[in-house]
Amino acid sequence: MEILYNSTRTKGNPVTASQAILKGLSDDGGLFVPDRIPALDKSVKELSGMSYAQTAYEVMKLYLTDFTKEELMDCIAKAYDSKFDTEEIAPLREADGAFYLELFHGATIAFKDMALSILPHLLTTSARKNHVENEIVILTATSGDTGKAALAGFADVEGTRIIVFYPKNGVSPIQEKQMVTQKGKNTYVVGIRGNFDDAQTGVKRIFGDKELAAQLNEKGFQFSSANSINIGRLVPQIVYYVYAYARLYGQGRIKDGEKINVAVPTGNFGNILAAFYAKQMGLPIHRLICASNENKVLFDFFASGTYDRNREFVLTSSPSMDILISSNLERLIYQIAGNDADTNAELMEDLKREGRYEITPDMQKALTDFYGNYAKEQETADTIRSLYEKTGYVTDTHTAVASCVYQKYRQETGDDRVTLIASTASPYKFTGSVMKALCGESGLGDFELADRLSQLSGIPVPAAVDEIREAPVLHDHVCGKDEMKQTVLQFLDRKL
Numbered sequence: 004m005e006i007l008y009n010s011t012r013t014k015g016n017p018v019t020a021s022q023a024i025l026k027g028l029s030d031d032g033g034l035f036v037p038d039r040i041p042a043l044d045k046s047v048k049e050l051s052g053m054s055y056a057q058t059a060y061e062v063m064k065l066y067l068t069d070f071t072k073e074e075l076m077d078c079i080a081k082a083y084d085s086k087f088d089t090e091e092i093a094p095l096r097e098a099d100g101a102f103y104l105e106l107f108h109g110a111t112i113a114f115k116d117m118a119l120s121i122l123p124h125l126l127t128t129s130a131r132k133n134h135v136e137n138e139i140v141i142l143t144a145t146s147g148d149t150g151k152a153a154l155a156g157f158a159d160v161e162g163t164r165i166i167v168f169y170p171k172n173g174v175s176p177i178q179e180k181q182m183v184t185q186k187g188k189n190t191y192v193v194g195i196r197g198n199f200d201d202a203q204t205g206v207k208r209i210f211g212d213k214e215l216a217a218q219l220n221e222k223g224f225q226f227s228s229a230n231s232i233n234i235g236r237l238v239p240q241i242v243y244y245v246y247a248y249a250r251l252y253g254q255g256r257i258k259d260g261e262k263i264n265v266a267v268p269t270g271n272f273g274n275i276l277a278a279f280y281a282k283q284m285g286l287p288i289h290r291l292i293c294a295s296n297e298n299k300v301l302f303d304f305f306a307s308g309t310y311d312r313n314r315e316f317v318l319t320s321s322p323s324m325d326i327l328i329s330s331n332l333e334r335l336i337y338q339i340a341g342n343d344a345d346t347n348a349e350l351m352e353d354l355k356r357e358g359r360y361e362i363t364p365d366m367q368k369a370l371t372d373f374y375g376n377y378a379k380e381q382e383t384a385d386t387i388r389s390l391y392e393k394t395g396y397v398t399d400t401h402t403a404v405a406s407c408v409y410q411k412y413r414q415e416t417g418d419d420r421v422t423l424i425a426s427t428a429s430p431y432k433f434t435g436s437v438m439k440a441l442c443g444e445s446g447l448g449d450f451e452l453a454d455r456l457s458q459l460s461g462i463p464v465p466a467a468v469d470e471i472r473e474a475p476v477l478h479d480h481v482c483g484k485d486e487m488k489q490t491v492l493q494f495l496d497r498k499l
């Protein structure tokens with residue numbers, strides 16, 4: 004049965020999956036949501052015998068119903084190949100009584116690769132299906148990891164250009180070096196004087212600028228988004244939860260139908276929303292443990308029913324979660340409002356106008372699948388160190404936030420069922436903070452620290468880090484947060 008996609012802010016005018024992928028964001032500023040959540044149509048037993056690619060097909064075919072089998076299989080084959088450093092694509096590691104689902108084995112060593120390896124193929128296929136002749140301009144705001152993963156995915160992809168905005172002082176040195184050394188004549192990386200929310204708000208404003216869209220259409224361009232608001236990112240993220248569950252079953256760790264918990268280090272609410280969709284598709288998940296860092300706007304929201312971004316923005320050691328406006332939460336709000344676009348639109352208007360909104364007690368009751376908590380900076384560092392001392396396993400700072408929050412959950416509830424912790428980045432992406440947690444201040448540079456970390460963990464320095472040691476900086480443009488539109492126009496005026 005065909006699935007169509009509605010905007011979270013206006014009733015009517017549903018679009019096909021390929022149209023939703025092409026547009027990224029609906030014209031009214033809303034996010035696209037499937038008109039129903041499909042049920043998994045394969046048993047856990049069947050799934051447990053499948054490769055990652057086969058599992059991806061079984062999950063994604065249920066959502067991208069206007070793609071032919073051939074189109075979808077082709078996208079999947081191009082995405083989940085030797086770009087990943089393990090055939091398992093998303094391996095599980097057991098440490099200290101939890102299962103770490105390692106989502107960082109792709110080209111840029113963060114979980115964003117899981118979806119951004121396939122998004123360019125979904126997008127160019129969608130363009131072909133819809134007879135789009137314009138060049139597609141990917142506009143992306145990044146808190147560090149999306150940018151590089153999107154650049155790697157779209158570099159030199161025919162018929163596309165990509166522009167990435169990142170907070171100039173808000174990403175790790177390795178994250179920045181990864182981005183500013185990006186090759187590909189269709190790539191453009193810009194630092195902004197502002198934080199991630201400024202970058203994201205600026206990008207959303209450009210998307211909503213109808214005059215600009217018309218002007219660019221004349222020049223043969225149209226925008227799309229590689230941010231996690233794109234349904235083409237959300238759907239591929241559902242896959243690894245299904246895959247991990249089937250693996251746990253296959254390894255005899257759980258019985259068929261046994262419920263597990265999933266803990267996710269959360270920023271824009273994309274990854275955990277994918278787990279929530281997986282649960283609604285029938286995957287036996289008990290609790291979704293939403294872990295925040297000191298930017299604990301989501302913890303407060305789950306505790307009080309009020310979402311309030313009016314607070315100080317904290318720069319933490321888990322920068323990919325330094326976010327006060329979690330865009331994908333809008334999809335959850337829409338759902339708990341009874342798929343009511345009007346209610347959701349009002350709340351989002353409150354958020355825009357006052358920086359806060361309050362949900363009704365009935366809506367709050369629909370949130371029992373979620374548990375929210377947060378980790379302070381010191382707790383995150385302590386978690387990295389104690390896990391290493393206990394087991395030899397080294398996690399990055401983001402994963403440590405989830406690990407810490409999972410321990411809090413376990414202590415509070417006594418619930419000791421099997422738990423998956425989404426492990427979202429390689430510790431090599433955040434060597435400064437990781438090594439500081441393990442050994443204290445050292446005064447060494449990030450690359451020297453990477454070598455030390457390798458000695459300590461016994462895991463070789465990943466290629467993604469090695470290859471940027473000596474790479475030349477190819478992007479050094481910095482602009483104010485109010486100059487993003489001009490910056491985009493300048494780049495599009497260039498002949499490639």
Ligand SMILES: *Cc1c(COP(=O)(O)O)cnc(C)c1O
Nearest residue numbers: 148270271272273274323427428
């Ligand atoms: C993006 C990111 C997150 C947050 O994921 P969301 O889907 O935005 O909630 C967590 N950890 C890492 C390493 C990331 O790159």
